[in-house]
Amino acid sequence: MSxxxxxxxxxxxxxxxxxxxxxxxxxxxxxxxDPGVTPTEILVGGTAPLTGPxxxxxxxxxxxxxxxxxxxxxxxxxxxxxSYRYLDDGYDPGRAVQVTRQLVEQDxxxxxxxxxxxEHNVAVRSYLNARKVPQLFVASGATTFGRDATAYPWTxxxxxxxxxxxTIYGTYLARTRRGARVGxxxxxxxxxxxLLAGLRRAVARSSVRVVATQSYEVADAxxxxxxxxxxASGADVFAVFATPKFATQAYVSATKLGWRPLVLLNAxxxxxxxxxxxxxxxxxxxxxxxxxxxxxxxPTDPTWRDxxxxxxxxxxxxxxxxxxxxxxxFHLYGMAVAHELVRVLRAAGPQPTRAKVMRxxxxxxxxxxxxxxxxxxxxxxxxxxxxxENVVLQRWQGGRWHTFGGLWGPPPR
Amino acid sequence: MTRPGRSELVKVxxxxxxxxxxxxxxxxxxxxxxxxxxxxxIYLIALLGLNILTGYTGQISLGHxxxxxxGGYTTAILISDQGLRLGGHTFSGDMRDVWTIPxxxxxxxxxxxxxxxxxxxLSGLYLALATFAVAVATPAVIRKFEGFTxxxxxxxxxxxxxxxxxxxTTDPVTFETVTEPIRVLGFxxxxxxxxxxYLCWGIALVMFALAWLIVRGRFGRALRAxxxxxxxxxxxxxSLAKYKTLAFGISAFYAGIAGSLLAIxxxxxxxxxxxxxxxxxxxxxxxxGGLGSLWxxxxxxxxxxxxxxxxxxxxxxxGAPSVVYGVILIAVMLxxxxxxxxxxxRVGWAASRLVSRT
Numbered sequence: 001m002s003x004x005x006x007x008x009x010x011x012x013x014x015x016x017x018x019x020x021x022x023x024x025x026x027x028x029x030x031x032x033x034d035p036g037v038t039p040t041e042i043l044v045g046g047t048a049p050l051t052g053p054x055x056x057x058x059x060x061x062x063x064x065x066x067x068x069x070x071x072x073x074x075x076x077x078x079x080x081x082x083s084y085r086y087l088d089d090g091y092d093p094g095r096a097v098q099v100t101r102q103l104v105e106q107d108x109x110x111x112x113x114x115x116x117x118x119e120h121n122v123a124v125r126s127y128l129n130a131r132k133v134p135q136l137f138v139a140s141g142a143t144t145f146g147r148d149a150t151a152y153p154w155t156x157x158x159x160x161x162x163x164x165x166x167t168i169y170g171t172y173l174a175r176t177r178r179g180a181r182v183g184x185x186x187x188x189x190x191x192x193x194x195l196l197a198g199l200r201r202a203v204a205r206s207s208v209r210v211v212a213t214q215s216y217e218v219a220d221a222x223x224x225x226x227x228x229x230x231x232a233s234g235a236d237v238f239a240v241f242a243t244p245k246f247a248t249q250a251y252v253s254a255t256k257l258g259w260r261p262l263v264l265l266n267a268x269x270x271x272x273x274x275x276x277x278x279x280x281x282x283x284x285x286x287x288x289x290x291x292x293x294x295x296x297x298x299p300t301d302p303t304w305r306d307x308x309x310x311x312x313x314x315x316x317x318x319x320x321x322x323x324x325x326x327x328x329x330f331h332l333y334g335m336a337v338a339h340e341l342v343r344v345l346r347a348a349g350p351q352p353t354r355a356k357v358m359r360x361x362x363x364x365x366x367x368x369x370x371x372x373x374x375x376x377x378x379x380x381x382x383x384x385x386x387x388x389e390n391v392v393l394q395r396w397q398g399g400r401w402h403t404f405g406g407l408w409g410p411p412p413r
Numbered sequence: 414m415t416r417p418g419r420s421e422l423v424k425v426x427x428x429x430x431x432x433x434x435x436x437x438x439x440x441x442x443x444x445x446x447x448x449x450x451x452x453x454x455i456y457l458i459a460l461l462g463l464n465i466l467t468g469y470t471g472q473i474s475l476g477h478x479x480x481x482x483x484g485g486y487t488t489a490i491l492i493s494d495q496g497l498r499l500g501g502h503t504f505s506g507d508m509r510d511v512w513t514i515p516x517x518x519x520x521x522x523x524x525x526x527x528x529x530x531x532x533x534x535l536s537g538l539y540l541a542l543a544t545f546a547v548a549v550a551t552p553a554v555i556r557k558f559e560g561f562t563x564x565x566x567x568x569x570x571x572x573x574x575x576x577x578x579x580x581x582t583t584d585p586v587t588f589e590t591v592t593e594p595i596r597v598l599g600f601x602x603x604x605x606x607x608x609x610x611y612l613c614w615g616i617a618l619v620m621f622a623l624a625w626l627i628v629r630g631r632f633g634r635a636l637r638a639x640x641x642x643x644x645x646x647x648x649x650x651x652s653l654a655k656y657k658t659l660a661f662g663i664s665a666f667y668a669g670i671a672g673s674l675l676a677i678x679x680x681x682x683x684x685x686x687x688x689x690x691x692x693x694x695x696x697x698x699x700x701x702g703g704l705g706s707l708w709x710x711x712x713x714x715x716x717x718x719x720x721x722x723x724x725x726x727x728x729x730x731x732g733a734p735s736v737v738y739g740v741i742l743i744a745v746m747l748x749x750x751x752x753x754x755x756x757x758x759r760v761g762w763a764a765s766r767l768v769s770r771t
Contacts, residue, residue, distance in 0.1 A: 050725060051735045052690070058731065088725045088734055093567065094679045094686035095721075098452070102722075105445040105606075119567055123681035126571035188556075189565040219553050323730065 036110025045103035046115040050088035061086040063334025066320035078350040096120035118142040146386035164410040166198025174206035181211040183235030188215035195241040227253040239264040244274045251283035263290040293391040309370030336371035448606035454613035456714035461624045462667020468705035470660040471640030476544035478692035479551040480665040484517035484672030489568045489682045492575030506574035517673035518666045525665020529658030548692040552684035567683025703754025712753035
């Protein structure tokens, strides 16, 4: 009996020791410089859903990583290589908090960059701001990341906010579709509500009316009954503010019901790969009546076959992420964000500090991000915490998106 | 009569030694590692509770993440000031986080005890499904009562008034940052991570001793009898209903405590911080530690906390972390079908045979 227990205690002690020794490798800060900067390297980190229900978004981190490797191969930033350490959070905000703390406290990253998910970023925002760690280019369209710069000066978003997107659809309807009756399907959370609020605000003083709204929960099985109610409301415009799975269901249900409205499809679900899934579901008729926004160059669009930006994109993926699928537009999004990160780090000068980087990020003006559509400027400034705000509208025709008209922007604030 | 007494004395001695070792861990590991070990302590508490139910009483639960959610939300709602309302009462964060921990345990325990009654009619696969349904429904229920739980955006506890942490103030004369440490029992703790470590492991040790007392005597014998042969247990006068519902209540109490600590450690709760995967990880942890054992559950807790990190450090290519995790889990189950507890037993036998031969 006692031999056994003693042996057991021994085993436990050995294990504890082994784990403890492993931890002694924690990085220490070098001199007076901010953590994560050495004479040869700048280390940034972020969280990404490598596993779990949203693992399709992992391509964003992989695209950004490939682009940074490409920059490093060409000499890096002021002679330093930029390393990007992204850790899996399984799309669980609790784990996002844990691994972000690991990045900051153990790995000693200079900045947190491109972490994905609304709640995931909200969960670490106070922590990062208290520690004065830049939280750069949050991968979420929630309006709070651009709007609340006074309370969270170390946090900055990237993509057009959901509210802006909703506003643009509303403005488009008010200008081109007099008397339109809109039925809205939206996800019952901040993201869906932001889009709906933007749409409502834009049509408030026009002849366009929102005649019915239907919400769904992420855990719902399908949205068939919601679509039927929207059709019954007599709407002739169908706003689909839903993630790819539910957007696909919405198209298929509306087609089955013989409903032929104009469809406004939110950017979350407008990747060409998703569109082809919808077409395969037998809803191509409705796809031909679909309008959405765009700010990225679609790598599957033949228009950009000889475009320098998309050529760079394919080249970088081939060299630095040979197993990645170039058709997956999320890779391109990752590169667009990484391009801005490099710009910001360059602007911070040869002796970068966190404060300098944040100042550069808040005074961005990049008219030529090679991965964004021509004319779209990445710009921030005093009172403007939204880097990408302009978009173009596009129509789905003949199996691909066609942009039309000029640039659309948010309403003047 | 003397032998069991002596072996129990040895056990108490070993426990004291382990407690002492736990006390000194933050001295030898980095501040951040202390935080990771705090999470190990939290998972250990949850595993101890689940093992009382599954390992000792033979009642499977695939829904313990739900009780952790109840505990976590109890603490979050009581310490935060976000205008959350229940009936006419608005919560404004008057409570200190540490005092909400036992409360979180009691609330979760009561709900677990009540769930034990319908569960009486179910066993085996049916019970697994029913408990799994609880885990699946929990996020939707939390979203539904938005005004009370904060809904999908969750509750941010970082700046919650009831949260214990070292406070930083700027000296009005010198403009230097002054850190006001956390004072506990005359000790001063300057780092939140260290505070978290001592809080979680202090409670884990108490809960461990409690679990040992529960499974040791008559009560524990009754639980094991319910597991091994419900018929025989009932015919010897053991009330199945009483012991099963109590086991559900006790294990939910443990889960509630763990959930409360998880909320304090993570400083954020939302429906996704208690995902279905958490319930499954807990069962995995119990099996890896060893069903019907106590201290080997530490290995189960280490497994839950560190394996996802190890899995992704091996490869980050699409799908790889999940595959690595799965392969390691299968390997562990093939090589150690009785968990860490079984391995220790086998090593113990081999060693004692070696000793007796020489």
